[in-house]
Amino acid sequence: xxxxxxxxxxxxxxxxxxxxxxxxxxxxxxxxxxxxxxxxxxxxxxxxxxxxxxxxxxxxxxxxxxxxxxxxxxxxxxxxxxxxxxxxxxxxxxxxxxxxxxxxxxxxxxxxxxxxxxxxxxxxxxxxxxxxxxxxxxxxxxxxxxxxxxxxxxxxxxxxxxxxxxxxxxxxxxxxxxxxxxxxxxxxxxxxxxxxxxxxxxxxxxxxxxxxxxxxxxxxxxxxxxxxxxxxxxxxxxxxxxxxxxxxxxxxxxxxxxxxxxxxxxxxxxxxxxxxxxxxxxxxxxxxxxxxxxxxxxxxxxxxxxxxxxxxxxxxxxxxxxxx
Amino acid sequence: xxxxxxxxxxxxxxxxxxxxxxxxxxxxxxxxxxxxxxxxxxxxxxxxxxxxxxxxxxxxxxxxxxxxxxxxxxxxxxxxxxxxxxxxxxxxxxxxxxxxxxxxxxxxxxxxxxxxxxxxxxxxxxxxxxxxxxxxxxxxxxxxxxxxxxxxxxxxxxxxxxxxxxxxxxxxxxxxxxxxxxxxxxxxxxxxxxxxxxxxxxxxxxxxxxxxxxxxxxxxxxxxxxxxxxxxxxxxxxxxxxxxxxxxxxx
Numbered sequence: 001x002x003x004x005x006x007x008x009x010x011x012x013x014x015x016x017x018x019x020x021x022x023x024x025x026x027x028x029x030x031x032x033x034x035x036x037x038x039x040x041x042x043x044x045x046x047x048x049x050x051x052x053x054x055x056x057x058x059x060x061x062x063x064x065x066x067x068x069x070x071x072x073x074x075x076x077x078x079x080x081x082x083x084x085x086x087x088x089x090x091x092x093x094x095x096x097x098x099x100x101x102x103x104x105x106x107x108x109x110x111x112x113x114x115x116x117x118x119x120x121x122x123x124x125x126x127x128x129x130x131x132x133x134x135x136x137x138x139x140x141x142x143x144x145x146x147x148x149x150x151x152x153x154x155x156x157x158x159x160x161x162x163x164x165x166x167x168x169x170x171x172x173x174x175x176x177x178x179x180x181x182x183x184x185x186x187x188x189x190x191x192x193x194x195x196x197x198x199x200x201x202x203x204x205x206x207x208x209x210x211x212x213x214x215x216x217x218x219x220x221x222x223x224x225x226x227x228x229x230x231x232x233x234x235x236x237x238x239x240x241x242x243x244x245x246x247x248x249x250x251x252x253x254x255x256x257x258x259x260x261x262x263x264x265x266x267x268x269x270x271x272x273x274x275x276x277x278x279x280x281x282x283x284x285x286x287x288x289x290x291x292x293x294x295x296x297x298x299x300x301x302x303x304x305x306x307x308x309x310x311x312x313x314x315x316x317x318x319x320x321x322x323x324x
Numbered sequence: 325x326x327x328x329x330x331x332x333x334x335x336x337x338x339x340x341x342x343x344x345x346x347x348x349x350x351x352x353x354x355x356x357x358x359x360x361x362x363x364x365x366x367x368x369x370x371x372x373x374x375x376x377x378x379x380x381x382x383x384x385x386x387x388x389x390x391x392x393x394x395x396x397x398x399x400x401x402x403x404x405x406x407x408x409x410x411x412x413x414x415x416x417x418x419x420x421x422x423x424x425x426x427x428x429x430x431x432x433x434x435x436x437x438x439x440x441x442x443x444x445x446x447x448x449x450x451x452x453x454x455x456x457x458x459x460x461x462x463x464x465x466x467x468x469x470x471x472x473x474x475x476x477x478x479x480x481x482x483x484x485x486x487x488x489x490x491x492x493x494x495x496x497x498x499x500x501x502x503x504x505x506x507x508x509x510x511x512x513x514x515x516x517x518x519x520x521x522x523x524x525x526x527x528x529x530x531x532x533x534x535x536x537x538x539x540x541x542x543x544x545x546x547x548x549x550x551x552x553x554x555x556x557x558x559x560x561x562x563x564x565x566x567x568x569x570x571x572x573x574x575x
Contacts, residue, residue, distance in 0.1 A: 050416055075418035086413045090340045102332035103417040147413075 001064065003028045003155050003187035004049060009058035011044050011211075018044035020211030021058070026204075028154075029185040031177065033192065033202030033219075035289075037297050041211040042191040043083055046157050049189070050080050063154055076105070079153030083160045083191075085140045089133040093124055093143050096132060097150055104151035118146040121176060123169075137164045145173060149180070155187045156180065162197060170197075177201055195289035205289070209297045222292045226250075227261030230291060231272060234258075234281035241275050248272070261287065329419040330427040337431025341438070351397070351439055355390045358508075359383065359451065372510030373539060380452045384534030385507025387462065388469060388527060390443050391436045395470045396498050398432040399477015403484050411571075421568040425478065429564065432474030433467060440466040452538060461537045468553040469530040475560035482567040501527045511543045526556040 004026040011019040019041045026032045034042050047053040049062055051071035060067045063077035087096050094115055101111045119125045122142035132140060141164055148156060158177070162170040178201070180186040192198050198205055199219050207215040207222075215222060227249040234257045242251050242260060247268045249261045262268055265284050273279060341348070363379030371378045405411040414424055444462050448454040454462070480493055504518065505527035511519055522528045529544065529552040536542040542549070 052412065052416055072418050072420060075416060080416055082412055084412075086410055088336070088410050088413075090343060091336065095336070095339065099332055099336050100413070100417075102335075103329050103414065103419060105328075105418065 001028060002026060002061075003030070004060065004062050004189070006049070006060040007058055009045070009048060009060055010056045011041075011048055011053060012056045017211050019048065019055075022208075022211075022213055024206065024213065024216075026187060026189065028187055029181060030203045031181055031188045031190060031201050033190050033198035033205040034208055035192065035195070035198055035205055035293060035297070036208035040208045040297070042208055043159055045208065046080070046159050046189065046191065050078055050157055051075055077154045078157060079148040079151060079155070080157045081144050081148040081159060081161050083163070085137075085144065087132050087140055087143050087147065090131065092129050092131055093119065093135075093146075094128045096143060097147055100147045101150055106151050114150055118150050121149075122146045123172070138166060138169055141165055142169060142173075145176075149176075152184065153186070155189070158188060158190045160191055160193065162192070162194065174201060195293055199289045207293065207296045215292075215296045219289060222296075223287045223289065226287050226291050226295050228263050228287060229261070229265035230285055230287055231260045231262060231265065231269065232257050232281075232283040233260065233276055233279055235279040236277050237279070238275070238277040241277070242272065245272065245275060257281070261291075325426070326419050326423045329417070329423050330430065333414070333424065333427025334430050334434065337428070338434055341431075341435045348439065348442075351390065351394050352442060354393070355386045355443060356446075358389070359386050359447070362508075363451070372513060373541065376452075376539060381510075381539070382508055383447050383452050384538045385505065385531045387440060387443055387447070387466075387534055387538075388505065388530045389502055389507060390439050391466050391469045391530075392473055392498060392502060392527060394436040394439045395432050395473035396477040396493065398435050399428075399474045399479075400481045400484070400487075400490055400493060402428065402478055402481035403487050403489075407486070415571065421571065422565050425561075425565050425568045428478055429471060429474045429561075432477070433470040436470030436474070437463060437466055440470075454538065458537055462534065465530070465533045465537060468557050469527070472526055472553070472556045472560040475557075475564040479560070479564045479567040482564075482571050501525055504528070505531045506543070507531050526553065529553050529556075 002025050004024065006022055006024045009019055009022045010017070022045065034045065036042050044053060048055050049060055049067060051067050051074050054068060062074045065073040065077070067074055087093075088099070091099065097115045097118065098111060101114065106114060115128075116125070119128045122145055124139060124142060124146070127135070127139065132143065135143070141162075145158075145161060148158070161177075162173050165173065174197070177188060177190075181188060188201075190198065190201060202219060204216065204218055205222060206213045215225075217225075237258050239251050239253070239258065242248055242258075245268075247263045249263070252259045260272070262272060269284065273282065359379065359382070363377075363382060366378050369378045371381045373381055402411065405414075417424075440463060441459075444454065444459050448459065476497075480489075480497075504521045504525045506514065506522055507527070511522055511528070514522070529549045532542040532544050533546070533549040533553070536546055536549070544552075
């Protein structure tokens, strides 16, 4: 059974259309990464699925329950880690976790042991009895993650879960996310700005821009769409000659150099350099998810000549709706 | 209705209330000023009720004033919860809005009861001797007032965007509720238009109920007071649950 199915989900605020017709299906046990620039609609999307915001139109089933008609059933099955800190400043970490466990119906006999277990997980055991207002930003974040997990939800929404965490804590959170997926088959919806995070955690990635999902695939497949390797050339480059080569996917000029995406640099680099003209500088690297993100969500409509026509029209249409 | 969740919310409110001791004391300052400065300052004034001084006469009214201020302030504090995003956590919990609302309303009552107890004891010692039964009845009578005023505060707080509205609510709602209630004068001898407004003021019936308990006589009958308070409690519950039902995550 699919953990989440959305059907043409729309959220319009008075001036903006935050989510503009999203239809998705996320199978159980998948880690789904939702990527997009600021204001693309990620948080609104998650808020609707978590029943915190009513959709303007469209429907969604979360854990088999309709988000507008059975919000309580939906909430029983989900956990959320919000983007903005939402732990209670005036309570201690233990009290925060206790309150949450009581509200989410954790069996009474298990509350105490789970609190200890999850405080330990996020390395807060020794500060568990301090008021949260004495915590640093990273500690709050960790407490929130513990809180989102303590009632062992079937579906977990993580809205920028590692924002503001130091690298060690970030790695610890990643490890735990992988464990949740492997041991408990938890479905995880993750939004993030860190491409590295999405790349290493997500089974599939949806790139959302201006309220629409514009690309949806595995990280590998997305990277393949951009090309396997990127070559940066400086000098007097014959761009047309390069475009004529069969292994070259795109050629773009940016800040004084050419960015060329090609397949398999090992086999083809020599041929590329031979055809390139008078070259004064070369740099080669693998395509990362950053490149994918910039290509699909980088607001560079019209720059990329090889963009699918349908994609352009969709974006222009999305653009108009936003302006209205 | 999820009673365990109501208990959880109540527990949180109690912990926070007891941790902010300055707030407990600061709420008591203005009633004590009324009671002792105004009460003693107007020592020569004729008390509307024979056998009692003016200070003793206003004591039940000042008691209701404490409940009124504690409850409305508490209710409006939900704006802070919204600003600090704490509310999001509770809004996302698998509990109905009615459960959340009742937990909050009971939390507000708890604070009001603590304040009432403090003031009743101070008053019983220095102003108007009260037997334990009367003190107990005072606490019981504090329930409906604090409940309906907390509801009112929560209803307004749920719609307010920032704490800036706090002063407006105090000027346009809290103080009028207090002054028209007859807490400081006798409704019987008041100008007719004041009496007419007082009939619509829920606080009038609360003050009257306290007077019946503490002075042994009031303006309305006991049943009128209880009936009116029940109606106001039900009405404000409906208002509050509706307002909470509409509460969505702020964007």
